[in-house]
Amino acid sequence: MRSFTYQRASDPSAAIQALAMAVASNDPPTEAAAQPLAGGTTLIDLMKLDVMRPRTVVDINPLASTWSAINLDGGNLRLGALARMSDVAANPEIQRNYPVIADSLRLAASPQLRNMATLGGNVLQRTRCTYFRDISYANCNKRDPGSGCAALDGFNRMHAVLGTSEQCIATYPGDFAQALIALDATVEITGKSGVRNIAFAQLHKPPGDTPQIETTLAPGELISAFTVSGRWPRSVYLKARDRQSYEFALSSAAVALDVQDGVISDARVALGGLATVPWRARAAEALIKGQKFDAALALRVADAALAGAQGRRHNAFKVDLGKRVVARALHRAATMEI
Amino acid sequence: MSIAAPEPKANMGQPVPRYDAVAKVTGMAKYAADMPLANPAYAYLVTSAIAKGRIDSFELTEAKNIRGVIDIVTHENAEKLKDVKLFSEGGYMSTTVQPLKSSDVAHDGQIIAVVLADTFEAAREAAHRVKVNYRPATPSTTFDSPGTTSVPAKGQASRFKEDPKVGDFAKAFDEAEVKITASYETPTQHHNPMELFATSCVWNGDNLTIYEPSQYVYGLKNGVAQQLGIDADKVRVINYYVGGAFGSKGSVTPRTAIMASLARRLNRPVKLVPTRDQGFTIATYRAETRHQIQIGANRDGKLVALRHEGAEVSSRPDAYVVGGTKTTTRLYACPNVDSLVSIVHADRNTPGFMRSPPEVPYLFALESAMDELAVKLNMDPIELRRVNDTMKEPIGGKPYTSRSLMACFDEGAKAFGWSQRSAAPQSMAEGDWLIGYGCATTCYPTQMAPAAARVRLQRDGRARVEIAGHEIGNGAYTVIGQAAAEKLGVPFENVSVHIGDSDLPPAPVAGGSNSTASTCSAVMMVCDQIRQRLFRALMPNESVIDKAKETVGMGQTPVTESANSGRPLDREKAFDALGVSVVEEYGEWKPEDAPKDSFRAMQQGQVRIVGGSAMSDKIAYAFGAEFVEVRINKWTHEIRIPRLVGAFAAGHIMNPRTARSQLMGGLIWGMSSALLEATELDPRYGRYVNDNLADYLLPVNADVQDVEVIMLSEQDDHINPAGVKGLGELANVGTNAAVCNAIFHATGQRIRKLPVRLENLEV
Numbered sequence A: 001m002r003s004f005t006y007q008r009a010s011d012p013s014a015a016i017q018a019l020a021m022a023v024a025s026n027d028p029p030t031e032a033a034a035q036p037l038a039g040g041t042t043l044i045d046l047m048k049l050d051v052m053r054p055r056t057v058v059d060i061n062p063l064a065s066t067w068s069a070i071n072l073d074g075g076n077l078r079l080g081a082l083a084r085m086s087d088v089a090a091n092p093e094i095q096r097n098y099p100v101i102a103d104s105l106r107l108a109a110s111p112q113l114r115n116m117a118t119l120g121g122n123v124l125q126r127t128r129c130t131y132f133r134d135i136s137y138a139n140c141n142k143r144d145p146g147s148g149c150a151a152l153d154g155f156n157r158m159h160a161v162l163g164t165s166e167q168c169i170a171t172y173p174g175d176f177a178q179a180l181i182a183l184d185a186t187v188e189i190t191g192k193s194g195v196r197n198i199a200f201a202q203l204h205k206p207p208g209d210t211p212q213i214e215t216t217l218a219p220g221e222l223i224s225a226f227t228v229s230g231r232w233p234r235s236v237y238l239k240a241r242d243r244q245s246y247e248f249a250l251s252s253a254a255v256a257l258d259v260q261d262g263v264i265s266d267a268r269v270a271l272g273g274l275a276t277v278p279w280r281a282r283a284a285e286a287l288i289k290g291q292k293f294d295a296a297l298a299l300r301v302a303d304a305a306l307a308g309a310q311g312r313r314h315n316a317f318k319v320d321l322g323k324r325v326v327a328r329a330l331h332r333a334a335t336m337e338i
Numbered sequence B: 001m002s003i004a005a006p007e008p009k010a011n012m013g014q015p016v017p018r019y020d021a022v023a024k025v026t027g028m029a030k031y032a033a034d035m036p037l038a039n040p041a042y043a044y045l046v047t048s049a050i051a052k053g054r055i056d057s058f059e060l061t062e063a064k065n066i067r068g069v070i071d072i073v074t075h076e077n078a079e080k081l082k083d084v085k086l087f088s089e090g091g092y093m094s095t096t097v098q099p100l101k102s103s104d105v106a107h108d109g110q111i112i113a114v115v116l117a118d119t120f121e122a123a124r125e126a127a128h129r130v131k132v133n134y135r136p137a138t139p140s141t142t143f144d145s146p147g148t149t150s151v152p153a154k155g156q157a158s159r160f161k162e163d164p165k166v167g168d169f170a171k172a173f174d175e176a177e178v179k180i181t182a183s184y185e186t187p188t189q190h191h192n193p194m195e196l197f198a199t200s201c202v203w204n205g206d207n208l209t210i211y212e213p214s215q216y217v218y219g220l221k222n223g224v225a226q227q228l229g230i231d232a233d234k235v236r237v238i239n240y241y242v243g244g245a246f247g248s249k250g251s252v253t254p255r256t257a258i259m260a261s262l263a264r265r266l267n268r269p270v271k272l273v274p275t276r277d278q279g280f281t282i283a284t285y286r287a288e289t290r291h292q293i294q295i296g297a298n299r300d301g302k303l304v305a306l307r308h309e310g311a312e313v314s315s316r317p318d319a320y321v322v323g324g325t326k327t328t329t330r331l332y333a334c335p336n337v338d339s340l341v342s343i344v345h346a347d348r349n350t351p352g353f354m355r356s357p358p359e360v361p362y363l364f365a366l367e368s369a370m371d372e373l374a375v376k377l378n379m380d381p382i383e384l385r386r387v388n389d390t391m392k393e394p395i396g397g398k399p400y401t402s403r404s405l406m407a408c409f410d411e412g413a414k415a416f417g418w419s420q421r422s423a424a425p426q427s428m429a430e431g432d433w434l435i436g437y438g439c440a441t442t443c444y445p446t447q448m449a450p451a452a453a454r455v456r457l458q459r460d461g462r463a464r465v466e467i468a469g470h471e472i473g474n475g476a477y478t479v480i481g482q483a484a485a486e487k488l489g490v491p492f493e494n495v496s497v498h499i500g501d502s503d504l505p506p507a508p509v510a511g512g513s514n515s516t517a518s519t520c521s522a523v524m525m526v527c528d529q530i531r532q533r534l535f536r537a538l539m540p541n542e543s544v545i546d547k548a549k550e551t552v553g554m555g556q557t558p559v560t561e562s563a564n565s566g567r568p569l570d571r572e573k574a575f576d577a578l579g580v581s582v583v584e585e586y587g588e589w590k591p592e593d594a595p596k597d598s599f600r601a602m603q604q605g606q607v608r609i610v611g612g613s614a615m616s617d618k619i620a621y622a623f624g625a626e627f628v629e630v631r632i633n634k635w636t637h638e639i640r641i642p643r644l645v646g647a648f649a650a651g652h653i654m655n656p657r658t659a660r661s662q663l664m665g666g667l668i669w670g671m672s673s674a675l676l677e678a679t680e681l682d683p684r685y686g687r688y689v690n691d692n693l694a695d696y697l698l699p700v701n702a703d704v705q706d707v708e709v710i711m712l713s714e715q716d717d718h719i720n721p722a723g724v725k726g727l728g729e730l731a732n733v734g735t736n737a738a739v740c741n742a743i744f745h746a747t748g749q750r751i752r753k754l755p756v757r758l759e760n761l762e763v
C-alpha cells in the first residue's frame, strides 16, 4: 500500500469535484489517481496488495443519507448505490418481489463483508485472478497492459469460459450484477456534467485487447443508483461453489420468468462465475419464450446458454457445470410457488 | 456438563474450563506480535518472485526514498549467519537454505531482502518499490517435472531407519485369492494457522529476547544461538500463546536469526509480521505424496500380502520425509509385508511437519484400499477391519500396549447408524442429493519425550508450576494445571501455570502429540517429589520407598486402595514440621527407552521422542473409527458433509472438554483436507498460486454441520505415568479416506486423488 490522501466528501458535488481534481482524464477509471471509497472491501484489499495505487481516496460514505435508499414505489425498484448488501438482502419487499436480487446478495461473501459492502462498489468489484492480485507475477495485461497473461496457460480453474480474449480470461466474480443484467436494470451515473442513465448491460466491457478497461465509466464518475422496472417474483439465483458459504461462484445462474397460463411469456437468464463480464444469455432466452417448461427445454436452453464457451486446462469442467446450473435454475424458477 | 464438556467416563479427568478461556475470549491473551516493544523498527520481507536462479541486482533508490525507511538489507550487506543443520539431522532448522547469504534463489518466495522502517506502512510501501533483476533458471517443480531426482528415503534421511518388511510379499500376493492394486495422491497443503509467522527481537546488552509463536521454545533458543554464534544462555524465547501452529512453528525458520541480527545492527527492537502469502514460503508445508498399495487377501477377508510404496517431494538440499509406512505396515495382521519410501528432490522450499505428518497421506492410501478390498470381497468394511484386527504388529511381532480399534468401530457405528446403510453404491438418495456413508480407521502413535518441571507448593495450598510447554490451542495450561492440582490435592483454581518461556525448565516440542503425555508425566513426578518431602517431614520413620504411603491423602486419585484408606496427610502440619512456608522441587522425567543423552539433549533443544513403533519391546498407538455421511448434489455435483462421527480411545483423557475440542477440530480438518485444501502450484514457475485464505479453501461454519465425538474409556499402564496417549493428531488421519469411501458409496466412483472437487465427479 502506498501512502495516500484521504478526503471525505460531504455531498455528491463535492465528491465529483474531489475526484475530478485528482484525475488525469486519459487513465482508465481503475488506474485513476483518485478513487472513490465506499465499503472499501475491494479497494483497500487491492491497495494493500499494491495493485491499486490511488494518491487520493475520496470517501463517499457521507453521501449515504441520499444515496442508500431502497425504493419500490410505483411498481419499479430503485436501489441507491450506497445501500449495503446486507440491508438489501434482508429487505422483505425485495425478497418477495425480487428473490433473484435478494439471493444474489445473500449468497455472496460473508455477513461481515455484506455489512460493509455497497451495491455500487459491488458491481465494480474486480477480478479474483490470482496473477492479477499478486504483483510479483510479471505477466498480467489487466495490471500491466502488454505484459501478457499468466493465466492462459497457468492455473485457471476459477477463470472464465465466456467472453474471453487472448489477452485476458479473468472472471467477473460478482453475483449481484447477474441479477441486474438479467432484469434489464439501468445504472444512474452522476458526473461532472450531471446525471446520465445507461443500461446495466452497457456498464462492463469485455477484455478484448484492453483488459485494463473494465467499464464505460469515465474517470471521476460515480454510480448513484440502479433501477429495475416491473416486479420479478418468479426469479431465482442458483450458485454452485466449493464450499457452502463465503465463496465465489464456480458457476451461477440468475433466472427470471414470467409465466402466464403455463406459457413462459418472458425469460431472463444470466450467468455468473463463467464469463469475463456480467453475462446475459440472450440466445438461450429466445428458446424459452412462448414455450411451456419441461426438462428437455431446460437442457436445450442450457446448451444454448453455454454456446461458444471455451474451456482451458483447469476450467473446462465449467462448461458442463454451467449447463447443469442453468437447467436447474430454470427448473426452480418454473416450479417455484409465488 | 454439556456437549462441550462431556461427562467423564472411567479413567478420565474433569472437563474443567480452559485455564486461558477468559484471557482469550476477552482479547487479553498476548500473542507474540502483541508484546509491547520500546520504539521498534518494523521489518517487511521482500521475497523472490522466481523459484530458481540468481539475483543480478537490486534497484533500491525509490524504496529508500520512502519517508521512514531506515535500511534495506540484502545478501550484499547482510550479516553472514552460521549454517545450522536441519532439525531432523541433529540441528534445529526447518530448511538449510540460508537466505541473504548469496545471490542464489533456491525456491519461490525465499527471503531476498528486508526493509526496515519506523512504521509498518513505510516498510511495506518501500518493499513494494524494491525492484529486483533476476536471472531466472527453469525450476523442477514437482513429481514428473524434468530435472527432479528420486532417491530411496533410507540412507538419505537419518530419521527414516527402515522400509518395514516381513515374510515373502511377492509370493503371497501372487498366490492371493483376491487382489487390489491402486495408486493414490495427496496434494501440497499449508497449515495456515490464524496467527502469522511473527517475530520480534530485542537485545539488552548481549542478551537477546525473542517473541515468536513457537511449538518449541528450547529449540528456537538453541537454534538461533547457533546461527548467531552466541551462547544459548543469552537467548530467551517468550511465547505465552500460539495462535495455531499445526507443525508449522516447530522448527527454526531462517527469519528469526535474521531479525535478531538486524536488531543487533540497529541497536533497536525489530518487529516482523510477515503477510499471509509469505507464510506459504518462509515456513514449511505438507508436501504432495504418491502411493501405490497392493493388497492380497483370502476370500474371508484375511490379509495375506500388503505392499505400500510411497513417494514424497522435498527440497533440493534437504531430505525431509514423513515415511508413514512405519504405521501402515503394522496396522493390520498380515504375514507378508513389503514397503518402500522414496524422496523426490525438486526446486521447492523444504516441507515440514503438518498435523499427523506421516499418517495423513499414508493412511489415506491404505484406508481407501481397504475399502476397495471390502467392495471387492462384498464385505462390510467394518467387518474387514475386524477380521484383520490384531494385538501384535506383524513386522516385529511386538504387542500393542492397548488397542481399542474395534470397540471404537462398534460405538461409532451405533452412534452413526451404520446399520441403516444399504451396501450397494448409489443406492441412497434424497431429493437432489445422492447420499453415501463411509468409514475408516484412524490411528496415531503414542509418543513421549523427556521433560523437566519446577513445582512450588505453599502452606496455604497455592501452587505454581513452571515448564516450558506450549499452548497451541491444545489446552496445555489446563491439563498441566489439572495434573498438578490432582497430585497435590489442591483445587485447580489454586494452581498458576507458567509455560511458553525458555527460561523455564525444558519441555519437548509440542509436536507428535507428545505434549500432554510428556509435560503431565514430568509435572506429576515433580509433584510426587513434593509429596514425598512433606510425607517424610510428618512420618520420618516410614519407608519413603513405599509408594502407596507417599501419596497418602493428598491427591484425589490415590495410587492404591490401601492409600485410600490411610491417614490423610495434613498439608499445614507437614509444612510446620518442615519449618518452611514454601516447598519447591525441580525434576527431570524421561520415558522408558529414552536414549542415554536424553536430558542433555533436552537442555539443548534437541528432542528425543520415543514411542509409537520405535520402542524395543512393544508398540503404542491411539485408535479411532471415523464415519462420514456425504451428500452430492445431482445437478451441481457439490459435495457436502452433513455428519461426521468419530469414536476414539486414547488412554487416560486428562480433560474431556479440551480433548473433545481437539478431536472435533481434527475431524473438521480431515473433511477440509479431503474436499478443500490444496496449494496449487504453477509448474512453469515453481510457485504457489493460491497463497491466501480466499483461494486456499478452508471450511466455513456452514460446511460444518453435525460433528459428534465419542471418547471411549481406555486404560494403558504401559506407556507413561500419566497414562496418556496423546490425541492432538489422532482425528484428522482417517477422515480423508472415510470421505472418499463415502463418495464411492454415494456415486460408485472411486476417487484416489485429494482433494475431491465437484469436477472430479461424474454422476
Ligand SMILES: Cc1cc2nc3c(=O)[nH]c(=O)nc-3n(C[C@H](O)[C@H](O)[C@H](O)COP(=O)(O)OP(=O)(O)OC[C@H]3O[C@@H](n4cnc5c(N)ncnc54)[C@H](O)[C@@H]3O)c2cc1C
Pocket (backbone or CB within 6 Å): A035, A036, A037, A038, A039, A040, A041, A042, A043, A044, A045, A081, A082, A107, A108, A109, A110, A113, A116, A117, A118, A119, A120, A121, A122, A123, A124, A125, A173, A174, A175, A176, A221, A222, A223, A224, A246, A247, A248, A249, B694
Ligand atoms: C473474501 C471476499 C469474498 C467475497 N465473496 C464475494 C462473493 O461471493 N460474491 C460477490 O458478489 N462478491 C464477493 N466479494 C466482493 C464484495 O462483494 C465486494 O468487495 C464489495 O461488494 C465491494 O463493495 P464496496 O462498497 O466495499 O466497494 P469498494 O471497495 O469501496 O469499491 C470498489 C471499487 O468501486 C469503486 N466505487 C465504489 N463505489 C462507487 C460508486 N458509487 N461509484 C463509482 N465507483 C465506486 C471504488 O473506487 C473501487 O474501485 C467478496 C469479497 C471478499 C473480500
Ligand code: SF4
Pocket (backbone or CB within 6 Å): A127, A129, A130, A131, A132, A139, A140, A141, A142, A143, A148, A149, A150, A151, A152, A167, A168, A169, A170, A211
Ligand atoms: S486473466 Fe487477465 S487478470 Fe488474469 S493474468 Fe491474465 S490478463 Fe491478468
